[in-house]
Amino acid sequence: MISCLTHTKYSIDKQPPNPPFQQHFCVFSCPTEEVLLINIYEALKNYRATKVQKMDSERALLNYFITQFARIDPDLVVGHDLQGYQINILSERLNKHDNQNFSKLSKLKRSERQVTEKNFVCWKIELIKSRSYDLDTLCQVILKIKENQRIELEPNEIPKMYKKAEDILKLISFTMQDTAYILKIMYDLNVIPLALEITNIAGNVMSKTLMGGRSERNEFLLLHAFSENDFIVPDKEFNKQETDKSTAAGKKPTYSGGLVLEPKVGFYDNLILLMDFNSLYPSIIQEYNICFTTLPISNSEDDLVLPDRSLPPGILPTEIRKLVESRRQVKKLMNNSEISNDLRMQYNIRQTALKLTANSMYGCLGFSNSRFYAKNLAALVTHKGREILTNTRDLVQKMCYEVVYGDTDSIMINTNILDYDQVIEIGTKIKQEVNKLYKQVELDIEGVFKYLLLLKKKKYAAVTLIRTKNGKLQEKKEYKGLDIVRRDWSQLACEVGKYILDHILSDQSPNDRVNNIHTYLSKIKDDLEQQKVPLSLLFITKQLSKDPKMYADKNSLPHVQVALRYNEQRGGHFKARDTVSYVICDDGSNKPATQRGYHIDELKNSETLKIDVQYYLAHQIHPVVTRICESIEGTDSFQIGKCLGLDTSSFNKPKQMMESVGENIITPESKFQNADKFKFTCFVCKKENTIDSILTNNVPFLQKCSNSDCNARPADYLPHIQNQLVLLIQSYITRYYENRMICEDPACQNVTTRLPIRFVKENPVCTMCQKGVMYRVYTEHQLYTQLTYFQHMFDLCKVNRKPLLGQQVESGYHALRETVEKYLNHSGYSVISLTELFFDFIIRNKHPELIENDIRQPSELIEENE
DNA sequence: ATGATAGGTGACTCTC
DNA sequence: GAGAGTCACCTAT
Structure with missing residues (x-):
């Protein structure tokens, strides 16, 4: 059966026509002539939706189609999965019947030497991103049709549809419907206008644009540019690289790329500023005049010499400049409010095409099969990119802002404040400072995060704030790289x-958050076990990177096994670059989960297959949730496993409470509320200065004595202050080593400096009342907090709005901070876990001189502490 | 045959 | 069995 829609006046540079097509037909023949469908002609008489032709044989069907195709003589043919499937079937059937009219269709075959006039839309393009690219999914994603609105037949079901007249009519409807969907998808995506714009920019052949392959477009653009400037272009074969034998998968990078900064992992509820360089690589090419005409071409990554600054702009930078300038002009035209929507759409497509072209220039420099392959140029571009990102990070840090992450051309800055406008102000300041350093390269404010959950390099979630036209702030969630964005x-x-x-990125108390999460997980477990979860939510989708038959080791690749079996048993046609969806089933076997993947049709037609609930709990939900909750207090892998009803016996023990975890959530105010303030006496007036922050009334304490009658500048007698600081710190340390312990029972109040022998779990039992547990009067945690407080107080970077400071004052703070850090670095607290500190207790127990004299039950010592 | 590299994750194999 | 090394996928930029 073949169905076809045609439009004879389609404009490639205008909005899609309405109605979408003018003529239509459907032609079919029955697979076997044994089936006598007496009532089919009767049924067709009443079928008015389209013109239907019933042919007596496949040969006649093909003849009819070819005649119609020749009559229509199309310039553009649109289909779904044409290349590699539909066209192959057509040509195979034509060959089988040795059709004399074959030549009329010969233009279909790319192998023909004759230049093809027919344009086939085979764009696998970057126009959309989807879990899968089968027609059903595309209809849902692009046309927004509902999940079961379109009928998709299993390949093996189709022959059965020819046994009844009413089924044939259904089949005709389905086929016509699909044809209309395909056309609508192409219209909605603006495929042709965009291809036309790109083609006009690059100066290649439009059919090649539609067939994909950016490198050829790039090649044409450069060929035009070079010949206009009287250069001799490189021979097509000149740059041919040795074919890498393991091209399929084992493609190793040949030079270094973008820099990714080590993320400061955690949850942030301050405003985070996101800044990035607009089109970094195209800008670098212009900034440093990187071109084939300004530098020698080599295949070595080490040749990273910049062009002489006196050289005139090269061809490549000039071409990029033209693209960027055109785009700027088109965008200006686009924003004119007086133009029609038609024209605005056209401008939008054009500016998109210009951006895509400019951005693809770099990639082609590093493509080993490109005619303009120049590895050292590509390597120089990325090298400069790394340098720029590093310099930007350092500059921002020097301005006393905290950089929490950055990737290739972006940086995220923790502003430590909550006011949107202030953050924009900071961003503007940083932008000005950075942009002073370059002519072309330009940093800009990309956004502001209200919340940020930073998990790993290239993995984070955020809530962005956007200022709307009426001045209000709108929130939008963004997920990058996380499991939840992967198909x-x-x-x-x-x-x-x-x-x-969404619960983590919201205003909730930490307690509610964790409770909500745990309750929800238990509910999901129940839903899954009671089969309340729709099957479509269980699909796992993977792409075949090569033809399924070409995989050497398919045992651990479920999608490959499913594809092979479906092709073999159910008339499927999975091939290279197709996506395969499968579910993991309990099939009664003991095989590993990777060998229990099944196609949805296999599950539906089987009475023995069941969804493997355990697999989905333990290998789908658990790892995904655990990774998201990694830096959230109050839950962990063990807890999550428990909620999901998993066997937790093999799990790692629940994490030790680490002080550093969740530090981002605690505000400095609450963290240091019990710490002592810093005090020093003025060298001149002898009055005591009490310091609880770096600034008092916006005046730094090193600038002015707190005694308003005293005119001394504390920064002038810095060593005096430093010494007082040292003495103070030493007094805290002495207090810690006094080892004073107090009984928890307020009625007892026993205080001792000797460690009791009896322990209940990790806690020593009071020597006096024999009931209460004893605690240190001054703990390692208190000491550590005290020192950290001083460090915080002398740290200029912790000040949000820094007033202008003199050099002497600034270096004074620096010296004080370093004094504190000398002691802090000596302390093991920040690196040693509490467990090890308790071990320290035990060691002490083995020194008799530290132990109470009245040892009554020495055996307990061994027993308790072993 | 048809821009690039960086990075995380799962599953397997091999080694000690 | 822990760990390193490999392949396969998918994503960020």
Whole structure:
């Protein structure tokens, strides 16, 4: 069966026509002539939706189609999965019937030497991102049709549809409907206008644009540019690289790329400023005049010499400049409020095409099969990119702002404040400072995060704030790199993960957050066990990177096994670059989960297969949720496993309470509320200065004595202050080593400096009342907090709005901070866990001189402490 | 055959 | 069995 829609006046540079097509037909023949469908002609008489032709044989069907195709003589043919499937079937059937009219269609075959006039839309393009690219999914994603609105038949079901006249009519409807969907998808994506714009920019052949391959477009653009400037272009074969034998998968990078800064992992509820360089690589090429005409070309990554500054702009930078300038002009035209929507759309497509072209220039420099391959140029671009990012980070840090992350062309800055406008102000200041250093490269404010959960390099979630036209702040969630944005995790795992993230990225008490999460997980477990979860949420989708038959080791690759079996048993046609969806089932076997993947049709047609609930709990939901909650207090892998009803016996023990975890959530005010303030006497007036922050009434304490009658500048007698600081710190340390312990029972109040022998769990039992547990009067934690407080107080970077400070004052603070840090670095507290500190207790127990004299039950010592 | 590299994760194999 | 090394996928930029 073949169905076809045609439009004879389609404009490639205008909005899609309405109605979408003018003529239509459907032609079919029955697979076997044994089936006598007496009533089919009768049924067709009443079918008015389209013109239907019933042919007596496949040969006649093909003849009819070819005649119609020749009559229509299309310039553009649109289909879904044409290349590699539909066209192959057509040509195979034509060959089989040795059709004399074959030549009329020969233009279909790319192998023909004759230049093809037909343009086939085969764009696999970057126009959309989708979990899968089968027609059903595309209809849902692009046309927004509902999940079961379109009927998709299993390949093996189709022949059965020819046994009844009413089924044939259904089949005709389905096919016509699909044809209309395909056309609508192409219209909605603006495929042709965009391809036309790109083609006009690059100066290549439009059919090649539609066939994909950026490197050829890039090649044409440069060929035009070089010949206009009277250069001799490189021979097509000149740059041919040795074909890498392991091209399929084992492609190793040949030079270094972008720099990714080590993220300061955690949850932030301050405003975070996101800044990035606009089109960094195109800007670098212009900034440093990187071109084939300004530098020698080599294949060595080490040749990183900049062009002489006196050289005139090269061809490559000039071409990029033209693209960028055109785009700027088109965007200006686009924002004119007086133009029609038609024109605005056209401008928008054009500026998109210009951006895509400018951004693809760098990639082609590093592409080893490009005619303009120049590895050293590509390496120089990325080298400069790394340098710029590093310098920017250092500069921002020098301005006393905390950089928490950055990737290739962006940095995230923790502003430590909550006011949106102030953050924008800071961003503007940073922007000005950075942009002083470059002519072309330009840093800009990209956004402001209200919340940020930073998990790993390239993995984070955030709530962005956007200022709307009426001045209000709008929130928008963003997820980057997390499991929940990947198609190789089931939608169930993604939705559970998203739910939990949304709870973390919201105003809730930490307690409510964790409780909500745990309750939700238990509910999901119940839903899954009671089969309340829709099957479609359980699909796991993976792409075949090569033809399924070409995999050497398919045992651990479920999607490959499913594809092979489906092709073999159910008339499927999975091939290289197709996506395969499968579910993990309990099939009664003991095989590993990787060998229990099944296609949805296999599950539906089987009475023995069941969803493997355990797999989804333990290998889909658990890892996804655990990773998201990694830096959230109050839950961990063990807890999450328990909620999901997993066997937790093999899990790692629950994490030790670490002081550093969640530090970002605690404000300095609450953290240091019990710490002592810093005091020093003025060298001149002898009055005591009490310091609780770096500034008092916006005046730094090193600038002015707190005694208003005293005119001394404390910074002038810095050594005096330093010495007082040292004595103070030493007094705290002495207090810690006094080892004074107090009984928890207020009625007892026993105080001792000797460690009792009897312990209950980790706690020593009071020597006096024999009941209460004893605690240190001054703990290592208190000492550590005290020292950290001083460090914090002398740290200029912790001040949000720094007034202008003199050099002497600034270096004074620096010296005080260093004094504190000398002692802090000596302390093991920040690196040693509490467990090890308790071990320290035990060691002391083995020194008799430290132990109470009245040892009555020495055996307990061994027993308790072993 | 048809821009690039950086990075995380799961599953397997091999080694000690 | 822990760990390193490999492949396969998918994503960020």
